[in-house]
Amino acid sequence: xxTQAPLKASPLYFSPISPSHNVAPxxxxxxxxxxxIPWSRTSGWxxxxxxxxxxxxxxxxxxxxxxxxxxxEGMKCYKDEAGDLRLFRPNLNFDRLKxxxxxxxxxxxxxxxxxxxxxxxxxxxETDLVPQADGQNLYIRPTLLETSESxxxxxxxxxxxxxxxxxxxxxxxxxxxASAEGKGLxxxxxxxxIRAWPGGTGSYKLGANYGTVSVAKKPGFAxxxxxxxxxxxxxxxxxxxxxxxxxxxxxVLEFVTMSLDNGIVLPGVTRASIIQLLEDHASGKAxxxxxxxxxxxxxxxxxIPMAEIVEGTKDxxxxxxxxxxxxxxxxxxxxxxxxxxxYQIPANPAIKLLxxxxxxxxxxxxxxxxWSYVIPAWEAGSAQEHDVDGQKVVA
Amino acid sequence: xxTQAPLKASPLYFSPISPSHNVAPxxxxxxxxxxxIPWSRTSGWxxxxxxxxxxxxxxxxxxxxxxxxxxxEGMKCYKDEAGDLRLFRPNLNFDRLKxxxxxxxxxxxxxxxxxxxxxxxxxxxETDLVPQADGQNLYIRPTLLETSESxxxxxxxxxxxxxxxxxxxxxxxxxxxASAEGKGLxxxxxxxxIRAWPGGTGSYKLGANYGTVSVAKKPGFAxxxxxxxxxxxxxxxxxxxxxxxxxxxxxVLEFVTMSLDNGIVLPGVTRASIIQLLEDHASGKAxxxxxxxxxxxxxxxxxIPMAEIVEGTKDxxxxxxxxxxxxxxxxxxxxxxxxxxxYQIPANPAIKLLxxxxxxxxxxxxxxxxWSYVIPAWEAGSAQEHDVDGQKVVA
Numbered sequence: 001x002x003t004q005a006p007l008k009a010s011p012l013y014f015s016p017i018s019p020s021h022n023v024a025p026x027x028x029x030x031x032x033x034x035x036x037i038p039w040s041r042t043s044g045w046x047x048x049x050x051x052x053x054x055x056x057x058x059x060x061x062x063x064x065x066x067x068x069x070x071x072x073e074g075m076k077c078y079k080d081e082a083g084d085l086r087l088f089r090p091n092l093n094f095d096r097l098k099x100x101x102x103x104x105x106x107x108x109x110x111x112x113x114x115x116x117x118x119x120x121x122x123x124x125x126e127t128d129l130v131p132q133a134d135g136q137n138l139y140i141r142p143t144l145l146e147t148s149e150s151x152x153x154x155x156x157x158x159x160x161x162x163x164x165x166x167x168x169x170x171x172x173x174x175x176x177x178a179s180a181e182g183k184g185l186x187x188x189x190x191x192x193x194i195r196a197w198p199g200g201t202g203s204y205k206l207g208a209n210y211g212t213v214s215v216a217k218k219p220g221f222a223x224x225x226x227x228x229x230x231x232x233x234x235x236x237x238x239x240x241x242x243x244x245x246x247x248x249x250x251x252v253l254e255f256v257t258m259s260l261d262n263g264i265v266l267p268g269v270t271r272a273s274i275i276q277l278l279e280d281h282a283s284g285k286a287x288x289x290x291x292x293x294x295x296x297x298x299x300x301x302x303x304i305p306m307a308e309i310v311e312g313t314k315d316x317x318x319x320x321x322x323x324x325x326x327x328x329x330x331x332x333x334x335x336x337x338x339x340x341x342x343y344q345i346p347a348n349p350a351i352k353l354l355x356x357x358x359x360x361x362x363x364x365x366x367x368x369x370x371w372s373y374v375i376p377a378w379e380a381g382s383a384q385e386h387d388v389d390g391q392k393v394v395a
Numbered sequence: 396x397x398t399q400a401p402l403k404a405s406p407l408y409f410s411p412i413s414p415s416h417n418v419a420p421x422x423x424x425x426x427x428x429x430x431x432i433p434w435s436r437t438s439g440w441x442x443x444x445x446x447x448x449x450x451x452x453x454x455x456x457x458x459x460x461x462x463x464x465x466x467x468e469g470m471k472c473y474k475d476e477a478g479d480l481r482l483f484r485p486n487l488n489f490d491r492l493k494x495x496x497x498x499x500x501x502x503x504x505x506x507x508x509x510x511x512x513x514x515x516x517x518x519x520x521e522t523d524l525v526p527q528a529d530g531q532n533l534y535i536r537p538t539l540l541e542t543s544e545s546x547x548x549x550x551x552x553x554x555x556x557x558x559x560x561x562x563x564x565x566x567x568x569x570x571x572x573a574s575a576e577g578k579g580l581x582x583x584x585x586x587x588x589i590r591a592w593p594g595g596t597g598s599y600k601l602g603a604n605y606g607t608v609s610v611a612k613k614p615g616f617a618x619x620x621x622x623x624x625x626x627x628x629x630x631x632x633x634x635x636x637x638x639x640x641x642x643x644x645x646x647v648l649e650f651v652t653m654s655l656d657n658g659i660v661l662p663g664v665t666r667a668s669i670i671q672l673l674e675d676h677a678s679g680k681a682x683x684x685x686x687x688x689x690x691x692x693x694x695x696x697x698x699i700p701m702a703e704i705v706e707g708t709k710d711x712x713x714x715x716x717x718x719x720x721x722x723x724x725x726x727x728x729x730x731x732x733x734x735x736x737x738y739q740i741p742a743n744p745a746i747k748l749l750x751x752x753x754x755x756x757x758x759x760x761x762x763x764x765x766w767s768y769v770i771p772a773w774e775a776g777s778a779q780e781h782d783v784d785g786q787k788v789v790a
Contacts, residue, residue: 055452067606068463157609167455194594208603211462214552
């Protein structure tokens with residue numbers, strides 16, 4: 001077997017945009033650059049390249065076009081008070097992309113530090129596009145997909161050729177959050193289309209989990225609340241993990257979200273971070289970073305049947321509900337349509353507190369362990385560089 | 396609302412390949428042409444075009460790349476004894492493509508006769524590539540996918556822009572059949588990766604059903620036998636519908652395949668055709684077209700638990716097993732690995748009889764209702780034509 005080249009941040013091909021190309025800072029739109037790194041089974045990772053955002057070309061029988069061999073991540077770049085750019089726990093996204101890639105027979109090995117170096121350079125080039133206001137950001141979409149022909153029965157499950165690329169977009173998710181601010185989201189509980197099931201792909205961030213269920217969306221509702229199983233357990237809402245806040249029989253305020261055990265829900269980075277913040281607070285290991293969180297709380301990971309939510313709206317035990325994810329961060333759920341009935345979910349101040357804490361940590365306003373990564377400055381033209389086919393190569 | 400243009404076969408843009416472009420007849424490879432028909436939500440179907448096979452370009456955030464909004468069909472073009480080209484029940488594939496498209500929010504309305512006209516022209520251009528030998532063919536891959544950006548939460552589930560394209564390839568599926576000829580396929584029964592479930596997409600021909608399960612393939616086995624449910628019911632094998640032949644308690648020879656009721660298996664064209672052939676034969680409506688099929692048979696559509704197959708190999712009630720689909724037509728299953736045990740499945744002459752009947756009907760050697768469509772001759776250069784941007788427009 002030939003040696004497969006590892007993913008390397010250097011040398012980097014850099015192809016600058018023309019001086020006439022300009023997008024006004026803060027304007028809704030795409031980042032101007034994209035990062036591309038090709039891969040082949042025989043030679044491994046190829047030349048990393050940052051170049052102007054452009055269309056991608058594929059053979060008509062490429063795996064991604066025929067058999068949905070594509071996975072992605074959602075990440076955000078924030079600009080802090082000092083004007084520095086920050087990423088939130090990027091290695092968790094990189095690790096999840098490896099896991100998704102492995103599930104599809106795509107490349108799943110690289111040094112996260114090398115990839116982070118490339119992300120940093122891409123994002124640094126977009127510095128003037130990253131909004132500084134609280135809650136705003138440059139959304140980052142890393143995508144890993146099969147470019148090689150995939151068509152007949154293959155000898156094994158692995159792609160011959162793949163591409164990892166990264167594009168950016170200003171403020172994805174902010175519009176959804178704004179539409180719900182103060183009043184919360186309306187969800188339609190859906191048992192007609194089942195998003196995920198044990199042995200399926202619900203816990204991987206595959207394109208296939210998203211396009212196949214978008215037809216479920218009902219007019220007047222922000223998104224679907226996904227149900228599964230004989231008891232209509234809730235799993236996710238839209239592309240968010242979902243939580244209920246419940247007063248338990250022992251008087252403790254429970255934050256309940258679905259367990260990862262049966263592989264139905266995505267292991268969200270925001271979900272994991274909220275669990276840690278709440279558990280540290282409950283155990284006394286660390287105070288909740290913003291004042292106001294009750295002390296007597298508990299995190300529970302288990303199935304949540306719709307009957308429990310319905311019952312909770314009647315007996316008053318349901319104290320709130322929210323979704324979380326990279327796009328919206330944390331957003332209140334105000335109303336659920338289920339079997340032609342509408343159920344009102346009470347508001348809870350802990351939801352805003354969680355959101356404010358998460359956005360403050362993301363923007364570096366609250367320090368929390370090493371969750372926030374500051375992107376170093378990069379002078380694209382400064383390093384050893386020379387022209388190759390009209391492109392700069394930065395060593 | 397603006398009027399959406401219907402899909403029209405005429406006028407057709409035709410861009411001929413250069414005379415120097417040549418693929419030897421019968422050589423394994425791709426057809427030289429592709430058919431493309433763009434669609435937009437505001438204007439409907441756009442200009443149909445037959446042009447040299449080429450890469451397709453997409454925005455990095457196109458729905459097909461991000462969220463797997465792609466579906467396809469598998470069809471075959473046969474060359475009969477007289478040298479005419481034939482399609483097998485093409486309207487069933489066109490109708491299924493509409494159904495798949497609708498499931499993904501893609502365009503799902505067109506006049507099949509218009510589409511068949513375009514298919515016929517595309518295939519006629521490849522006449523010299525279509526092999527004439529029994530069991531050989533030009534495989535056709537129609538694909539329908541979302542080209543527009545699909546990224547944030549949309550107002551509804553429908554694509555803004557889509558593309559229907561068709562490419563061809565010589566002899567797909569023939570290799571798999573040849574590898575199994577005389578000895579049958581070895582299958583690995585898989586309960587780790589679950590292909591489909593009620594409320595999912597198993598009964599639609601979506602790319603997402605294929606790329607997400609290819610990692611299940613075990614070395615030494617032709618493909619996976621998909622299991623589901625608490626009783627390890629068999630659903631499909633690889634991309635084929637699956638059948639068992641069983642001696643029932645009343646002495647009747649049963650041909651059993653999974654029911655379509657729970658939406659887990661694909662409603663295969665080959666599956667439907669075999670059901671009709673067998674049921675007509677059993678009921679006395681029409682004799683089986685090739686001699687040798689027993690008279691005392693019955694078609695049963697129901698769940699098949701693995702335990703029944705295991706038991707049948709022991710008590711002798713299992714008389715055979717086969718897969719069917721456009722690629723392989725009909726192929727014997729010889730062995731199944733299940734829970735670390737190997738089970739030998741007996742051969743049955745009815746399997747070869749079904750295959751020979753299907754291929755004979757497909758190639759027009761046996762007439763059966765209107766199942767075989769003869770492609771009319773098309774002189775691409777003959778109709779009213781003029782140059783537009785160097786391309787021929789054929790009215």
